[in-house]
Structure formats: structure tokens, C-alpha cells
Amino acid sequence: MARFSGFGVTFKQMFKPRITGFYPKEKREKPERFHGRHVLNRYEDGMEKCIGCELCAGVCPAKCIYVRGADNPADSPVSPGERFGFVYEINYLRCIHCDMCVEACPTEAITETKLFEFSFANRADAIYTKDELLVDDEGRAKRQPWELWLGGEDDKTSAWMRATSSSGDADYEGRVNWSGELGFGVREPEQGQSL
Amino acid sequence: MMLGAGDPLLSGKIDLTVVLIVIGKTVAVFAFLLVAVMLYIWFMRKVIADMASRVGPDTAGPWGILQSLADGIKLFFKEQSVPDSADRRVFFLAPYISLMTAFLAFSIIPIGGQVSIAGHQTYLQLADLPIGILFLLAMSGLGLYGVMLAGWSSGSKYPLLGSVRASAQMLSYEAAFGLAIVGVLVQAETLSTRAIVEKQAWTGVGSLGTWYVIPAFVAFVIFLISAIAETNHPPFDLVEAEQELVGGFHTEYTGIRFAIFYLAEFMNLITMSAIAVTLFLGGPAGPSLGFLSATGPINTWLMPVFWFIAKVMVLLFGTVWLRASLPRLRYDQLMDLGWKWLIELAFIWVMVSGVIIVGRNEGWNLIAVVPLSLLGGLGILGVLRASMPNRSELVEEIL
Numbered sequence: 001m002a003r004f005s006g007f008g009v010t011f012k013q014m015f016k017p018r019i020t021g022f023y024p025k026e027k028r029e030k031p032e033r034f035h036g037r038h039v040l041n042r043y044e045d046g047m048e049k050c051i052g053c054e055l056c057a058g059v060c061p062a063k064c065i066y067v068r069g070a071d072n073p074a075d076s077p078v079s080p081g082e083r084f085g086f087v088y089e090i091n092y093l094r095c096i097h098c099d100m101c102v103e104a105c106p107t108e109a110i111t112e113t114k115l116f117e118f119s120f121a122n123r124a125d126a127i128y129t130k131d132e133l134l135v136d137d138e139g140r141a142k143r144q145p146w147e148l149w150l151g152g153e154d155d156k157t158s159a160w161m162r163a164t165s166s167s168g169d170a171d172y173e174g175r176v177n178w179s180g181e182l183g184f185g186v187r188e189p190e191q192g193q194s195l
Numbered sequence: 196m197m198l199g200a201g202d203p204l205l206s207g208k209i210d211l212t213v214v215l216i217v218i219g220k221t222v223a224v225f226a227f228l229l230v231a232v233m234l235y236i237w238f239m240r241k242v243i244a245d246m247a248s249r250v251g252p253d254t255a256g257p258w259g260i261l262q263s264l265a266d267g268i269k270l271f272f273k274e275q276s277v278p279d280s281a282d283r284r285v286f287f288l289a290p291y292i293s294l295m296t297a298f299l300a301f302s303i304i305p306i307g308g309q310v311s312i313a314g315h316q317t318y319l320q321l322a323d324l325p326i327g328i329l330f331l332l333a334m335s336g337l338g339l340y341g342v343m344l345a346g347w348s349s350g351s352k353y354p355l356l357g358s359v360r361a362s363a364q365m366l367s368y369e370a371a372f373g374l375a376i377v378g379v380l381v382q383a384e385t386l387s388t389r390a391i392v393e394k395q396a397w398t399g400v401g402s403l404g405t406w407y408v409i410p411a412f413v414a415f416v417i418f419l420i421s422a423i424a425e426t427n428h429p430p431f432d433l434v435e436a437e438q439e440l441v442g443g444f445h446t447e448y449t450g451i452r453f454a455i456f457y458l459a460e461f462m463n464l465i466t467m468s469a470i471a472v473t474l475f476l477g478g479p480a481g482p483s484l485g486f487l488s489a490t491g492p493i494n495t496w497l498m499p500v501f502w503f504i505a506k507v508m509v510l511l512f513g514t515v516w517l518r519a520s521l522p523r524l525r526y527d528q529l530m531d532l533g534w535k536w537l538i539e540l541a542f543i544w545v546m547v548s549g550v551i552i553v554g555r556n557e558g559w560n561l562i563a564v565v566p567l568s569l570l571g572g573l574g575i576l577g578v579l580r581a582s583m584p585n586r587s588e589l590v591e592e593i594l
Contacts, residue, residue, distance in 0.1 A: 006520045010246040019248040 027150055035097040036115040038090055039141045040133045041108060048078050048134065049109035050085035056101035056110055064094035065101060085109070088130035093123070113141055117148035202389075203309070204317035216312050224321045228301055232461045236263040239515045246519040267454055275450035280350030289348060290452045293341030293459035297466065300334035303327040304469045305392045307479050307499040318389060319479075319500065327388040328380065331470060332373055335425060338463065339365045342427075342434070345456070346444035357443030360526070361427065361434040367533040368424040368431075371417055374541030378414030379407045379474050381549050392478035408475040413544045415475045417537050419513075422467040424533065427460065428514055430521035431529060468510035472503060479503040539579070543572040 021028060030036075041049045052069020070086035078084040101110050110133075120126045125146055136142050143149050204213055237252065237260055244251025252259030277286060307319030324330050339362055346358020383391045395406045408415045424431040435443035445456045472478055481502030483494040524532070550568040554561050 007516060010516065010520045013248060014242070014245040016248060018250055020250050022250065022253065 030114045034114050035099045036113045038112050039135050047080050049107045051081045052083045052085040055104040059100045059104040062094045062096050064091040091127045093126045120146050202318050202323045204315050233263045242515045243519045270454040271451050273450040278350050278447050282348040285344050285348035289341050289345035290455040294455050296334045296338035297459040297462035300466045303388050305389050305478050310495050323389040326386050328386045342444050349447040351447050353441045354444050354446045357440045368421040371537035371541050372421040375414045375418035378544045379411050388473050395477035395480050397480040406477045417541050426463045429518045430524050468507045472506040476506045546572050
């Protein structure tokens, strides 16, 4: 009778709970340190955090970031420092979401949201420009028409950053050395690697 | 008139009301089948989803019940392509042959009992042909043409291979299918579906024994297997084995013509289940609600239809279950099962039940005759088996 046991398997399965969810309507909670689409952050006064240092572009293993810095105009500075990110582009056809740009950034200018549901029909849409990456006046990511934002994705950015301390110094672990993100404030530090 | 042989509606004078009733019944059966197919496809997808721990269609309508309607609308508006090498006239005709035979086969099914409409007594059944079952066999034979011509007229290799497979499979199982039906007919002694159903009428729990599933159990099993093979349903869906044949005979069909093949396939499935219910499970027979008037509308109209649909539903659930559980057979396994087991089993069954019936009438000693006929049948089978070439020897010869 073993050859008919398959019927029992399928029949029993009918009364077991479903594994699949109602995906676009109900989404599962994403992991704390999920790597999604990037944002370029600003300070509370609206200044951009990016200083155009190109460290992110240098560390990127997929070579998907293109940055060009420029001197801040003296009368209307874009960032608090000497220089600012004049051009900032991320090619999402190449990005592998390894988060190394976020680790490399000295000013926490680039962080990752939880958004992964974005699909483009052409190359121009796939290459995000600075305008598209920069957060708006509320500190929220600008939503592109080809992105599916369903809530929660832009609330928790840069969680991974806070696991480490400034310059990797163990003495500073668990202490927040950064200014708050616009619209999000300062969040509690995460437990570090030593725990 | 042949059509009206059994139906009291057509035995008297045929006036406008009678014609209108017949037209009404035709439209009703047409609509019933279409809605049934729509719901069956939804039901199938839901149940298979359940069996695979999935949710299934859930967006169109409540519980996704309108999913097949949405699919149909989509297919209706899709572009239809015809291969350059196709025989256009036959290519366009083939889906409609499939559809027409699928519809016509259902017309002989008794859906309910005898009711009165506008003062006329009539059966809840489109046509009570005196040759009912033969008509079914004719239609399932003709349905083969739809599949065969579709593959042939596509002017493309895979559809042709698919249709060759289809015709070989359907022809092979037509034999076992027909013999399984004969296994019932020798006991029922009639070809009219209405008469067969009346022999299984409900008179209490004891009448369960008159349902031919019990006196003709072997025929029932053979019928179910070969009916599934006839309708190209898994595990016998070699006709559309995607891994080997792309889509089988309907590879080149697009849009609504493809949908019609799909429709015909599921319609055949429903018809086969309905035939199984009619032949073996008493058709619309079942207990009526005793506390209501026996001649009231509920007991004459509703309850027989309810029992009929309930029984069909059970069988249809079985087909879905098969689809979810079994992998596809290999081609030689399919042919082995058909030719080496089902046909022979059906022959023995027809022979034994024939002997029993003749023996009863002639007053033979059944205890002696039945084992003798069984032995005789097995003996003939043994000779046949022994004379069959051995497969491994054949393979060696070819190599």
C-alpha cells in the first residue's frame, strides 16, 4: 500500500496551517539589520551629511557608486564641511546591498532603508541620482513611482551602524556618537559584537 | 421520434410550450456546465493550494471565487496567433469540435427527477436517448478529433507529437472505458441513462445495494481509471507533458481558442464524473426530506439535484486529489496499464457478470458456474500473456 501513501500526505496537508502569507497586503517583519535601498541623510538643519569623500565608492565591491565632490559655495553651503557630494549615483543593477558603503561613511550620510521592492523598466530608472537618494524635508526617503513602499521600510535605517562604535574603538561600544537622523531622532544603541 | 423516447414531455402533442421548455432546458444545461467549469477550476486551484500549504487564488471576488472568470476575460482579449504553416480552416475548427462534444456528452445526464413545468411532466435531463450510453461513447470518440486535428493542423512538431500521444492514449483507454460501461450494462439491461438511474432509485438505506458501485465494483474501478485517462487528467496527462512536449496538442493555440480547449477538458472531467454518478452511484437518487411533502417543490426539484451535485462533487474532489498527489506515468506504463491490465480485467468482469445473469435466468448452479467462468477467463488470459513478447528480449533484439 506504500504507493498510495502519497494520498495520505496530501490529504493531511489540507488541515495544516498555511505557510504562505498574503504578501503584498500583509508583509512579514523584516530583520533588524535588513539591507534595502539606500538614502542620503541630512542633519536637522537640512544640511547634507555627505562630504563627497568617495570612501563609499572606493569600498564598493560592485563598483556601483559614483561620487564626485566639490567645494561648498561660500554663500550657500550644502554641507557643514569644506566639500559636499556634488554628484552621487548608485547603480542598482550592480548593487549587492553588502552595506560596506554604510560602514565606510565617516558622517553616516549613506544608510539603508528596509525597501527592497523596487523594479525598473529601464536603465535610467535603475541608476539613482542624488536627487532621488536624498531624504526629503521630513527626513523620509523620497518615493519613486516604481517603488512599493508599504510602511515601515523607511522607519528603521542604519541599524547596523549603531552596533559599532566610532572608529571601531571598543571603549565607545554602546554609546551613540552620531547626531540624530532627521525625522527619526537618536535611537538606542544596539548591543555590540562583544556581547 | 428518437429524442423523446423516454421523456413524457415529448410523448404527447408537441406545441410551443414544449419547444420553449426544451430550449429552456438546453440553455440551463449550457449555463450549468459553464458555471460548473468555472467553479471547478477555482475549487481545484484552492484545494491543490491547500494540499501544498498555499493560499491559492484569493483576489478576484470573495475567496478568489471569480478567478476563472477573470482568467477567461483576460484570455478573451489576448492576441491570437496562427502559425504560418497551420492548416487554417482545421486550426480554427478544432477547438469547437472539442467544446461541442464536451457539451453534447452532458446532455444525456439525468440531473434530477421528474418535475412538472407549466403543466407538462418532464425529466430534469436534456435528452433521454434510448441509446444514451452509446451516444456518450460516440461523443467521447468524436472529442478525440478535436485534439487530433488541433495537433495536426498546427503545422508544428510538438503539437503533432502531443496529438499522436493523445489519440493513442484515448483510443487505448476507450476500450477499457467501453468495457467497464458494458460491465454495468449487462446488469442494467438498458442503454438509457434514465432507466439505469431508475433501477438505482432510492427506497431506503437498503437501496444502496442496488447502486451499481456494489454489484459492479470491479467495473467501477476500471471506469474511474479509464475515465481519468480518457480526459487526459493527471496522472495520465502525457498529452500535455510540459517537459517533453511544451504544451502538447495546444502549444500553438493562444487566447480564447486555448481557453476553449481548457474549458472542454474540464467539461469532459465534469461529464465523466456525472457519468460515473449516473452509472454507479444512483444519479440523483438519495433520501428526500421526510418532513416536507413528498410532492412539494423541495423534494421533487431540489433534493435530487442536490444529491446529484453532491455525488459529482465527491468525485471531482477525487480528481483534484489525484492531481495533487500523483506524478505523471511514463508512456509505456500508461500503455501497460491500459492494454495489459484494465482491458483484460474488464473482459473477465463482463464475462463473469454475464455468466451470473444468464445463470440466474436459466437456473444454473452458480457456485459451480461462476468459478468455472472465472477460471476459463484467467486461462485465456494466461495463454495471451504467455504469447506476449517479453519486453527485455524485444529491447535486446532492437539493440
